[in-house]
Amino acid sequence: MTPPGGRRPAEVRIAASILDANLGALGDEIRRAEAAGADRIHLDVMDGHFVPNLTFGWKTIEAVRAVTRIPFDAHLMIDEPGRWTGEFLDAGCDSITFHVEVAAPQIRPALERIREAGRSAGLSVKPATPLSALAPYRDLLDIVLVMTVEPGFGGQAFMREVAEAKLGAGRDWLDPEGACEVQVDGGGRVETAEVIGRGGTDVIVAGSALFRAEDMAAEVERIRSIANAARRAGATSRA
Ligand code: DX5
Ligand code: ZN
Numbered sequence: 001m002t003p004p005g006g007r008r009p010a011e012v013r014i015a016a017s018i019l020d021a022n023l024g025a026l027g028d029e030i031r032r033a034e035a036a037g038a039d040r041i042h043l044d045v046m047d048g049h050f051v052p053n054l055t056f057g058w059k060t061i062e063a064v065r066a067v068t069r070i071p072f073d074a075h076l077m078i079d080e081p082g083r084w085t086g087e088f089l090d091a092g093c094d095s096i097t098f099h100v101e102v103a104a105p106q107i108r109p110a111l112e113r114i115r116e117a118g119r120s121a122g123l124s125v126k127p128a129t130p131l132s133a134l135a136p137y138r139d140l141l142d143i144v145l146v147m148t149v150e151p152g153f154g155g156q157a158f159m160r161e162v163a164e165a166k167l168g169a170g171r172d173w174l175d176p177e178g179a180c181e182v183q184v185d186g187g188g189r190v191e192t193a194e195v196i197g198r199g200g201t202d203v204i205v206a207g208s209a210l211f212r213a214e215d216m217a218a219e220v221e222r223i224r225s226i227a228n229a230a231r232r233a234g235a236t237s238r239a
Contacts, residue, residue, distance in 0.1 A: 071095065098122075122144065167195075167199025182199070182203070197234065206223060
């Protein structure tokens with residue numbers, strides 16, 4: 001992961017969401033994603049309150065941390081991220097992103113704690129939440145995660161209008177040359193890679209597209225190359 005204060009990576013990164021992996025063999029599935037060329041593992045934590053679904057918690061993340069050295073990005077879709085920040089840090093997450101829609105008093109202290117641990121801190125916005133909701137936390141953000149589906153389930157349809165409205169705007173709002181990154185989550189696949197790349201997006205989360213693919217490595221490569229080409233074209237047209 002780019003260290004805080006480092007430069008913005010030139011190429012788009014692919015983060016494999018394990019939501020649609022075979023959770024009975026999670027360690028093997030993470031190795032499979034790494035071997036297929038994924039740059040990171042994206043871990044969707046759900047509590048049945050913030051979203052109407054349950055997944056896994058920090059104990060599971062801790063148990064699989066040792067199977068790979070590629071970064072672990074945690075995406076916490078839980079009501080009380082501030083309560084569990086220490087556990088997710090101890091579990092070995094390289095970045096922790098949670099939602100700006102949670103109760104506000106915990107947001108700033110949790111972001112500060114993540115940063116103090118030397119990890120990357122992120123906030124995510126649901127499709128209906130404007131980017132302006134992130135403004136009070138701008139000084140503490142390494143990651144802005146734009147949801148292009150309603151959080152809760154893998155395999156949903158990509159919301160193109162949300163991507164078009166927020167990805168480029170999010171990128172422009174962050175330091176254009178700094179290490180801060182825009183991630184897009186929900187419906188990332190070959191068919192959506194062009195609009196994602198055009199927005200200057202730094203990290204594409206892909207779950208079902210990878211874990212349901214016949215050839216995961218080919219899928220990673222196709223998404224990456226389409227997004228990179230669009231990203232370069234977008235950068236040229238903005239210059
Ligand atoms: C949705 C999750 C996403 C999702 C990605 O709440 O945050 O990470 O599982 O899965 P796909 O790529 O299938 O939309
Ligand atoms: Zn996610």
